[in-house]
Amino acid sequence: MSRRRKGRDVHGIILLDKPAGFSSNQAVQKVRWLLQARKAGHTGSLDPFATGMLPICLGEASKTAGFMLDASKTYLAEAFIGQATTTGDIEGDVCLEQPLPAIDPQLIEDVLASFCGEIEQVPPMYSALKHQGQPLYKLARAGQEVERKPRPVTIHSLDLVDWKPPLLTFKAHCSKGTYVRTLAEDIAAGLGSCAHLKNLRRIDVEPFRERDMISLEALENAVQAGKLEQILQPVDAGLVHWQWLELDAESAIRFSHGNPVETDSDKAGLIRVRDAAGKLLGIGEMTAQKLLKPRRIMHL
Structure with a gap:
């Protein structure tokens, strides 16, 4: 029996350019x-x-992951207009085909504009949302369809990138919980047709940018060349928009031991906490009484 590799301590964030064909968990395990x-x-x-x-x-950066779930995201999507599938994307079976109506760029611009702002979106059956404890996609695979309640999502911007019938390419900057497959279907309905996603690429996750992504191949090369530190984002890179609070030596020890710290700071809400040397101690929450309560403690 082979011994299980315990691994080493690696702390930071990798902005992986996930390839097609990998589930998110498979990509994580590969990295x-x-x-x-x-x-x-x-x-x-x-x-x-x-x-x-x-x-x-990775490592202590995992303690910040929960605070990044609400981040807005930007997608580049390519929709096949005139053909719908069971899953809303290329992985499903074609279930509806319609003749391509007369569509010009101005009509597309008008339809896209109608979806900007806060909208109600019905989640697709092929999603990880649960109904009575069962993931919807499992029910869908069993041929079942259940009623789904519309959920509010925000489309910050929706831009036409290209229109080469029957392929419509658009860029969507949207809130968490937005299903771009459903958005493509709704856009097609506004154009008088149906659709499925042919390609989908996530280019931004706030506050990260596309230019900082790295492929699996490039990551492997960097590791072999001993250059991991050059591509590893800091542990708190996803929280750069948060305020800092610096603690003196005594308060830093109290905080690091999980104890609340009295302060004279006027800062409020969730903040990053560091010591006088600039070392990240963790994430704290300020109360109205200026008491700093530890929420996550880093061991770096």
Whole structure:
């Protein structure tokens, strides 16, 4: 029997450019294996057929993952207009075909504009949402369909990138919980047709940008060349918009031991906490009484 590799301590965030064909968990495990890391997780899944940004939190960075789940995201989507599938993407079977109506760029622009702002979206059956404890996609595979309540999502912007019938490419900047497959179907309905997603790429997850992504191949090369530190984002890279609070030596010890700390700070809410040397101690929450309560303690 082979011995299980315990791994090593790696702390930081890898912005993986996930390839098609990998589930998010498979991608995480691949990165964990490449880095021989003890602990790894992601901040929000991507469908297997989709590509693009998958922030992977390693080691102590995993303690920040839960605070990044609400991040807005930007997608580049290519929809096949005139053909619908059972899953809303290329992985499903064709279930409806319609003649392509007369569609011009101005009509597309008008339809896209109608979806901007807060909208109600019905989650697709092929999703990980649960109904009476069962994931919807399992019910869908069994041929069942259940009623889903519309959920509010926000479309910050929706831009036409290209229209080469029957392929419509658009860019969507949206809130968490937005199903781009459903958005593509709704856009097609507004154009008088049906659709499914042919390609989907996530290019941004706030506050990260596309230029900082790295492929599995490039990551493997960097590890072999001993250049991991050059591509590893800091543990708190996903919280750069948060305020800092610096503690003196005595208060830093109290905080690091999980004890509340009295302060004279006017800061409020969740904040990053560091010592006088700039070392990240963790995440704290300020109360109205100026008491700093530890929420996550880092061991770096």
